Amino acid sequence: MKSKQKWNNYGEKKFRAEQIFQWIYKKNVTTFDDMTNLPEPLREKLKENFDLHVFKIIRKQESKDGTKKYLFDVLDNNAIESVLMEYKYGKTICVSTQIGCKMGCKFCASTGVKFARSLEAGEIVEQLLAIERDENVKISNLVFMGIGEPLDNYENVMKAIKLLNHPKGINMGARHISISTSGLVPNIYRLADENIQCTLSISLHSASNEVRSKMMPINNLYNIQELIEACKYYINKTNRRISFEYALAKDNNDNIKDAEALVKLLKGMLCHVNLIPINKIEDGKFTKSTNENIIKFRDYLNSHGIVATIRRELGSDIDAACGQLRKKEVSK
Numbered sequence: 001m002k003s004k005q006k007w008n009n010y011g012e013k014k015f016r017a018e019q020i021f022q023w024i025y026k027k028n029v030t031t032f033d034d035m036t037n038l039p040e041p042l043r044e045k046l047k048e049n050f051d052l053h054v055f056k057i058i059r060k061q062e063s064k065d066g067t068k069k070y071l072f073d074v075l076d077n078n079a080i081e082s083v084l085m086e087y088k089y090g091k092t093i094c095v096s097t098q099i100g101c102k103m104g105c106k107f108c109a110s111t112g113v114k115f116a117r118s119l120e121a122g123e124i125v126e127q128l129l130a131i132e133r134d135e136n137v138k139i140s141n142l143v144f145m146g147i148g149e150p151l152d153n154y155e156n157v158m159k160a161i162k163l164l165n166h167p168k169g170i171n172m173g174a175r176h177i178s179i180s181t182s183g184l185v186p187n188i189y190r191l192a193d194e195n196i197q198c199t200l201s202i203s204l205h206s207a208s209n210e211v212r213s214k215m216m217p218i219n220n221l222y223n224i225q226e227l228i229e230a231c232k233y234y235i236n237k238t239n240r241r242i243s244f245e246y247a248l249a250k251d252n253n254d255n256i257k258d259a260e261a262l263v264k265l266l267k268g269m270l271c272h273v274n275l276i277p278i279n280k281i282e283d284g285k286f287t288k289s290t291n292e293n294i295i296k297f298r299d300y301l302n303s304h305g306i307v308a309t310i311r312r313e314l315g316s317d318i319d320a321a322c323g324q325l326r327k328k329e330v331s332k
Contacts, residue, residue, distance in 0.1 A: 025169030028129050030054045055130045078116050082127040090140035095127045098148025103182045104217045107286045110147045121159035145180040151187035174198050185222040188230040192237040201243040206253045207261035235270045242271045247278040248289035259300040266306055273308040
């Protein structure tokens with residue numbers, strides 16, 4: 001909800017703010033007229049001075065596996081993507097945190113999305129609310145893994161988590177929330193000190209600085225050794241297991257020598273490796289590893305004490321990579 005001035009300047013009692021909060025974040029209404037326990041003069045004042053900032057759906061795609069991808073109009077001539085995925089343990093939403101991305105990862109479709117701005121906390125949470133309204137479902141898990149780098153929008157992501165956690169609103173537990181980062185080391189330390197018990201996912205993709213730098217320019221700023229030290233600090237501070245994301249690209253980072261280096265790097269850490277069959281993107285130089293190599297890579301890690309799983313491919317028929325749908329629509 002956006003306002004022209006602060007709530008305490010409106011001369012209303014504090015409990016009214018709590019009522020409005022519950023209407024928005026618990027009952028998920030889209031108009032002030034729906035807030036029926038508010039006096040009519042207050043509802044009129046709200047309509048005059050506030051905007052609920054309800055996203056419009058530009059396009060929705062549904063995969064044969066049930067995955068649904070949304071392109072939202074964020075009401076300032078920009079668009080963002082969100083994805084709804086179905087798992088045995090419930091429905092999970094992948095949300096964007098920025099309009100575009102500065103990180104420039106070579107395997108990510110978001111790289112082709114020019115950075116416009118970071119999303120506000122309410123805009124991050126509105127992605128969940130909009131999909132719950134559209135699908136008439138309750139979403140139980142959320143991952144910050146859409147367009148943008150979550151830790152580059154640190155303050156708003158933290159505010160969004162507080163909104164998601166709030167017991168009088170959405171009431172989503174922190175352990176149902178995952179934050180993915182390309183490796184902004186200083187903010188990994190900040191996140192550790194927050195001790196909010198979210199799951200931290202690190203986009204690693206190689207144990208070699210040379211290979212990782214070619215895939216992820218952020219590695220030139222914070223190399224693997226600095227990143228791993230920050231991860232160890234996070235584990236010690238929170239006692240939470242870190243998930244390392246590893247996108248397997250053919251003839252790049254998918255052979256047994258790469259697996260050996262990864263074992264050496266992660267040995268003894270409280271962690272899990274999530275192997276990702278890479279999505280081929282337009283004009284991208286990386287292609288998906290073979291199924292045989294992916295399985296060999298996983299088995300090698302598991303046999304050497306590193307817990308590894310292969311991520312189930314979802315939405316491969318609906319522009320699954322972050323940024324693909326927006327790129328197609330915006331360029332029309």
